[in-house]
Amino acid sequence: MSSNLFRGAYPNTRPRRLRAHDFSRRLMRENQLTTDDLILPLFVIEGRGETQKVASMPGVERLTVDLLAQKAVELVNLGIPAVALFPVVDAAHKSDDARAAFDADGLAQRAVRALKDAAPELGVITDVALDPFTSHGQDGLMDERGYIVNDDTVEVLVQQALSHAAAGADVVAPSDMMDGRIGAIRTALEREGHVNTQIMSYAAKYASAYYGPFRDALGTAGNLKGANKASYQMDPANSDEALHECAQDLQEGADMIMVKPGMPYLDVVRRVKEELRVPTFAYQVSGEYAMHCAAFENGWLNREAVILESLLGFKRAGSDGVLTYFAEEAARLLQR
Ligand code: PBG
Secondary structure (H helix, E strand, C coil): CHHHHHHCCCCCCCCCHHHHHHHHHHHHHHCCHHHHHEEEEEEEEEECEEEEEEECCCCCEEEEHHHHHHHHHHHHHCCCCCEEEEEEECCCEEEEECHHHHCCCCCCHHHHHHHHCCCCCCCCCCCCCCCCCCCCCCCCEEEECCHHHHHHHHHHHHHHHHHHHHCCCEEECCCCCCCCHHHHHHHHHHHCCCCEEEEEEEEEEEEEHHHHHHHHHHHCCCCCCCCCCCCCEEEECCCCCHHHHHHHHHHHHHEEEEECCCCHHHHHHHHHHHHHCCCCEEECHHHHHHHHHHHCCCCCHHHHHHHHHHHHHHHHHHEEEEEECHHHHHHHHHHH
């Protein structure tokens, strides 16, 4: 509030009056973070009974399918509504045409089935993009000049999304940023009878340097060819473009949209929510997680308070929910 508003009004108006007691702070509270807002991203690996730490994401572990199923039950008990699944694919299954992406018996597809078997009530969101499956780590197919070709990539994405839906995914989440993929996926899902498979579009996904630790987690950082993903992900300087992308994806059939990364882009969340008024999610990405953890480990920030404050910021900005690697911990904190 501008100080002009209060000049002359004081002492009639004392904003601190409402902050003086816990009861009235609770009554005045405009936004609330609950466990219902949280989506946990999970990394799945081949094997049995094994976990792997991710060096740049302290506390995050890749899990084999059997352990993932156990985790699903814990998450349901904590009240977390959904998980976002990311497969860590062996080099042997990477290729230039990314054909492993739509293998009915691929790691992601098996993981979806195991999750739905173990905890049917837990929402399962799958990542639709080719980066785990391409030998070059880009999200789409590459031509001889190194350009990521749009329409041929969309055809593979459609196959991938269909294979996820067939495995039982509740929500497919295209994170690839190809043009037209939402419409193509929606049409194919309808045609194949998956009328209630939801689409959460990573509509405003920026070409961000905050994804570094995620690429470590997936093992795609080392082999990423092509300087960056700027020919398909959005320029961090833009926000009108985000509205345009979101509107287009909604028109094509997206049920929900996502802004990513999160904290440096809360202005985009606010604009999208205010102007489009649709279910809006944001992703507190790996780099945001890593920098928080670094500060916690140094004793520079109070872990529990900052986790909850950072997530509340997403709610205040207008997010209906947040994808966050802190989801499980935040849910435990919210139980207290
Ligand atoms: C790729 C994908 C990325 C993330 C989710 N899906 C990385 C990228 O675009 O290179 C990043 C998530 C994170 O950093 O936590 N399809």
